[in-house]
Structure formats: C-alpha cells, structure tokens
Amino acid sequence: MASSKEAQIVEVPRLGLGHSDLEISRIGLGCMGMSEFYGTADETESIKTLHGALDLGINFFDTADMYGPHKNEELLGKAFGDRWDRLVLATKFAILRDDQGGFAGLDGRPEYVRSACDASLKRLGVDTIDLYYMHRRDPNVPIEDTVGAMKGLVTAGKVRYLGLSEVTAEELRTAHAIHPISALQSEYSLWSREPEAEIFEVCGELGITFVSYSPLGRGFLTGKIPSRDSLSPGDWRLQNPRFTDEAIAKNRVFVSLLEEIAAQKGATAAQVALNWVLGQNEELVTIPGTTKVSRLKENLAATQFQLSDDEEARIRAALPEETAGARY
Template sequence: MKTRLLGTQGLEVSSIGLGCMGMSDFYGRHNEQDSLNTLSQAIESGVTFWDTSDIYGPHTNEQLLGRYFTQHPSHRNTVTLATKFGVMRSPQGDFLGVNGRPEYVQQACDASLTRLGVEHIDLYYQHRMDPSVPIEDTVGAMADLVKQGKVKYLGLSEAGVNTLERASVVHPISALQSEFSLWSRHLEAEILPACQRLGVGLVSYSPLGRGFLTGAIKTRADLEAGDWRLANPRFSEQNFHHNLALVDKIKQQASAKQCTAAQLALAWILHQSDHYVPIPGTRSVQRLVENAGAVSIELSTAELDEVNQIISPELIAGERYPEAAMSALDL
C-alpha cells in the first residue's frame, strides 16, 4: 500500500481508505464479526485510513470501531482515524437537521472520543454545513479541539468554495470529504481548483457510486428491502438500466486492462491528483483486498480519455441524492 498527503500540515494516509458506514447503517443487514474481520484485513492490506461518523447507526459505527480497538489496542497507532459531527439523528435514526454551534462541537467530539475509546481523533470533519452558524465560529471551536489535543487535523464534508475559503482563514483545512467518482464529477469546475489553491486534500466518498460502478449490482432486486439506495435517483426504476449500460462498458474496459471495474474506478480517482484519496466502503474481506489492489493499476493518458468518454457526467441519469438532500450539499 502506498501513502498520500492530505493538505499541507503533514497528514499522511493510505492511498486507499476504508469507509465504515455500511458496517452499521444504510446498506441493509450487517454482521459484526464480518465487519471485525474486514477491519483486521484492512490492517493486513495497509488500508489504514478509516472513516466513520457519529450519525452512522447513529453512534453504533463508532462503537464498533471502539470494540475493535479494545480487542486490538496495538492497531490504534497504525490507523488514521477520521470521524464527523454536525448531522443530528434521534435514537430511532430520524434526521433532525444540522448543528454547527461551537458548544455542540465540543460535546460531539467528547462523545465520539468516548464511543471510539481513543484519546484523540486524527481527522475531524464537520459532516454538513450549518447555514445558521458562521463557519468561522464552527471552525474556531474545532481549532480549540486541536489546541486541547483531542483532534490532530480538521476537515469539512460537502463544503462549497466560499465556505472552504472562510474556514481556511481560521485554521488550515487538511481535507474536504465529498462525493467524487466517475459518475459524480460536479467538483471539477470550481471546488477542486479551490482545494488546490488552498492546500486542501480531497477524500472521495462513494468512489464506487455506492456499489453501482463495481458491476455487482445488476438489478434493483440485488438490493435488500430497506436499503437506502432504492430511494436514490440513480438506482430508480426510471434510471437504473440506463446507468447499468454505462457500467457494462466500464467492465469491458476493465477486462481489457485485466482488472475489475471497481479497481478501474478507484484507479481513475488516484490518477486525478496525488492528493485525492478514495474511501470505498465494504463489509467484505474479499472486496477490501480487491479495492486495495487499485493502487497498482497504471492508466495511460489514452486510457483515461477512454474512460472519460464512456461515462462522462452528462450521460448519467439521475441526481446523486434525492431532491430534499441536495439542498444541504456544497454549501
């Protein structure tokens, strides 16, 4: 496994990370032992940049990682641990809005530290922006956590250019975590140039299009009842087969390259910049090993151009989130 730098403050992480959300929430049934096995395989594969959030479960994903570190205390220093705050959920999982108030930042961090069973968080993100609170106030409270030794580096998730610029005046932002993949390239026009200008690395969530770009999902019936993706516009009855045809072309190119579609999609991200890191989520040891193998895929300029032509943004059917959720993105 290779490593990459996020931001200009010295945050070095594995070139492929691990999104832990699906181990506890959103994507159907989950088995704790399978997840723990996958975390152990991540250590073996060098996939040591782990991503969670207090809303996953809610809270249960952080607790899962906390149990892992209790069982394997020596692995804590191996892992670069990232978590997030700011999206409010009830114990039943209902979404209650966002909260960026300074006093809440401190409370949320302390609660995450307790659930994770760690002394510090390596990378702490504001999960969604709170329009009612100036970003300077929120990031100022996050900077206080750095001074207290509770957090090492700061990040924002789904922040827009103006927010990134204002936040960076208060404290260096090491990473922006936003959706970015072959079929989600909305960042390219303005946000990614701003990241480069400000010295902010990109952490790409859903780099495999929530599993669609792997080619493993062939019908909507492959998703369990209650899987959040059934309500996602790109997985809808109206758009599914159109998007599947594009993925089939990616699978053909991957086959010619002697790699999997997932590896090709991850390699495409890695080739965009030395400061972009995808964090594909999985509960499977096999998939984790497959994803880690993407660091060895070399793509020529001609091959990158071919991929871009196959699955250019204007060819994708459907938005990346339902309409109600889109209003909270890139603020």
C-alpha cells in the first residue's frame, strides 16, 4: 500500500446506523478530549480539527453533556452552527458533575432525562439530536423507566434515534423491546475485548450498530506513551489503573505486537490497532479522539489496507489473556 503514514484519503467507508435512515462514517470522531481529561484545551485548534474532519469525510461526531462539563457540547455548537446538515451528532446523558467538576453519580429518572435533553439541545443550538445515548445505567432506576422517557423524546421530536452505553446484553434486550435501539457504545480495542463475549452477537441479532470508543486504548496503543512521564500533569490517565508504572510495563506487549505488524505493513501502530478493531465486526464503527488534523488523516488511512488471515491469527495468538489494570 502507499505509505499510510501520509496516505491520501480517497473515501471514508460508511455504514447504516442501526434502526435509522442515517449513514455514518466507520471512523468517526470522539470529541471528549477537546474539552478535558487529556490536557489543556485549545478551542481554536479543536474547531479547526472538527471542520477538518468534515472536509475529510468524517460525518459521525460523539460528545456528552458531562464532557467539560457541558463545554464540549458548546464547542460543537459553535463549530457546527452552520454545518449541521453535513453530519450525524451523538450526545449522552446520565453522568452527573458537581460545580467543581467532580463526579456526582448517575441519574436515569424520567424527569432528569427530559431536562438533560433540553439542556443539551440549548447548548448545541439544535432542535433535534440525531442519536441520544444513556451514558451509563442508573442502578436505582428501572431501565424501562429511563428508556421509556427516551422514547418520549423521540415522540416529541427532540431526538431521532436512541443509543445505550456500557450495558449488559440483558439490559440491551430489555431496552430494545421498549423502543428500537440504534447504537450500543462500549469500550473495545485490542486491550479491551469484553464485548466479544456476548454483546457483538446480541447487537447483530437485533440490528444494532456497535460503536467502539477508546479503540486506541486511550492513546496507549499508539506507542506514544512509554511511561507516565509522557503524560502532562492533570491528565486523567494518571489516575487510571492501566497507566501505573507496573501496568504500562506489562501492557507494552500490546504495543510491541502492533509495532511489529505496522513495520511490515508500512503503517503506524495506531493504524494497525484501528484496522484490527474495524475488522472484527462488519456492523461496527469506531470513534477515536484527537485534537489534530494530522492524526485524523492518520486514522482514516487505517482503512486503506487489510490484515491477512495470518496476521490476524498472529495477533490473536500473541494477545495476553488479561490486560494489566482495570479499565476504570
């Protein structure tokens, strides 16, 4: 293949979104890191990247009310105010933040669902949200009540399609029986393969698109984080169990494997990681995050080559049974 590190992007593959009439790019853009968690935010650079993503053919953008908190939705509202007709927007509710930005629990009560949606619509500056996710399930509220309220938002014309994030197969079935679920978003990558056990099968059975977040292992699988010293002070990953010194050392096996394959393909470790994720499920899209147009181009070039059966088998055979450190 042409050198994927600087490959010219010709066409971004697209996929029908679940129970909808929408088509979305198989590589979308996760926008969380543009507002917090991974270092200092740069609004000008972020808007440049958001516009660049559209120009490159990415049309699926993922945010949530808790990112910032609230600032990420405001950023997208500012960036896309005159461009909404060119993209599919997904946002989420349920994770609460306090006035200091701390995490304050979950809320899936019907009245909160409705108020959260209204607040997101205002911040984004839109009349309708394309895809509205329950970010996490509130264990104190029956999922039937939460999804019932989400169904009411569709009826009211405030939301077009519904999604869930990080739920069990049983919860997904229960929700889908109340109203068609178009997308199920969960973490999935070489070092987070839990959805393979059951979720993939249920999504396929019910016609639900699987959305993989953190396909690059929060940046670790790119090979750009050899130690904790690579992270800036205040970076959320410094508090994550997979980014302790011990875990980084043990998890280096993932990066070594990716770099080995990448060298043979004329690609980067990130491109091999993304290509692998896309190849595991034909009804899957992924939303790697970045704040740079150059990284967008690198990510999109991951669709320009194919891993051979032998390479797939080598990767599977070399993967550790467990990743060092819990996901959260």
